Amino acid sequence: MVMATFKLWRGGRDAGRFEDYQTDITEGMVVLDAVHQIQAEQAQDLAVRWNCKAGKCGSCSAEVNGSPKLMCMTRCSDIPLDKPVTIEPMKAFPLIKDLVTDVSWNFQVKKRIKPFKPRQPDADDGTWRMAQADIDRVQEFRKCIECFLCQDVCHVLREHQMHDAFIGPRFFVYGASLEMHPLDVENRLGDLKDTDGIGYCNITKCCTKVCPEDITITDNAIIPLKERVVDEFYDPLQKLFRIFRPKR
């Protein structure tokens, strides 16, 4: 057992500060355990959002020592406890209180993405046939737990606050899961270019680094979408070929 100091952000939208709390860390504890222990013993009014404690609900997103992480998946043994551990809320979203942010902007963004639109059924009974090879690629994107850590670390949202012009990596993953789906026939490329702001992504791969589900966001979702946007809008040869070949 070791005594560790945690600097927790306390406060609301108007004012706030870091407050120090000392608590005992025992083997196997994760950061969320420490925060709960502090809440139970020293700060009953501490606001912290959590649910599953298993890295599957995406609720306990925060910044631990400046890095966006799920608190429930961050082992205390993996962070240096010989100096204070800072825990603060995500910076890309408005603060509600203490460690809790208002992530509702994400849900509004999701609503405006064109939904899944399947092709005509393959069989008379109204069902479709898909090859495993075709669905493998988008299966990765289904792992997303919507913790929004990728949104938080993305500098376009975090630093430049371009929430009006850029939907963020989470929704490029969502868009890729629809756009690359073997049954889907909707075209979202115009939206991706114009209203979703895929051109603002400068491929820093920070979103990939923080993803707790290890989704290869940049390489497998964003760059393929960028390439499709290039096909549609920036490649003169592709435009020429499209005249002579049927639409995919």
Added chain:
Amino acid sequence: MAQAELTLKQHGFGQTRRQDLWWLQPLAVFAGLSAFIIYTTWAAFQGEHYAFGPYLSPLYSPELFGESSHSWFGAKPSWWPSVLPWSPSFLILWAPAGFRLTCYYYRGAYYKAFWADPPSCAVAEPRHRYLGENSFPLILQNVHRYFLYLALLFIVILAYDAWNALWFTDTATGATSFGIGVGTLVLTANVVFLGGYTLGCHSLRHLVGGVLDRLSASPARLKAYHCVGCLNRKHMLWAWMSLCWVGFSDVYVRLCAMGIWTDLRIL
């Protein structure tokens, strides 16, 4: 949609609460790319010591015009403006340079290392204005696939150079015979590393199959997609290995041509 009002926004270049060595990777990228750019610029301006026997430096290949025996179309062209410095590499080096400049991996790396946009993940930036690749000039990065087409051509040419590096001419008799020197291995490794980098390109992955939603309908393209994807997973590693080896290959040929190093014959 109303913009979210952030209350904990970071201010000040480099501000972060990260405690790890976040500056180390961008610094290493800055140092590595700077060293390569400085060396290749210097080497390109030399215009000599780029060929040794059957070996041709990859910084000068293909030698369209030049003084060595590897030249395709003879000596320096008469139409080259006399006021400009001349080197055979000026005619070709822009193509691989453009390929790397617009490469998805390098873009992310040099935006961080050279432009601090951002300096590292979750670290504050020096500028407030941001255009990304959404408008001029960085929208031009979308030309990457055209540089890919050229880079693929260069792989064929460099493979031909590696083949030529197997055939040594006896200066006394003029007879050509098969052989393997250390330089042969250097140039062969060069084309292998460059091939691993070029054939793992994100644009190539898209063009060979990524563009399709139903890849299973095209088995050959599905296989190609998986092959390119396999190389693509280590794209950063291939990018750096090939970059370093291109530089070393030029150093090897140059030092052999200058008589400083001796090319050892294995066979």
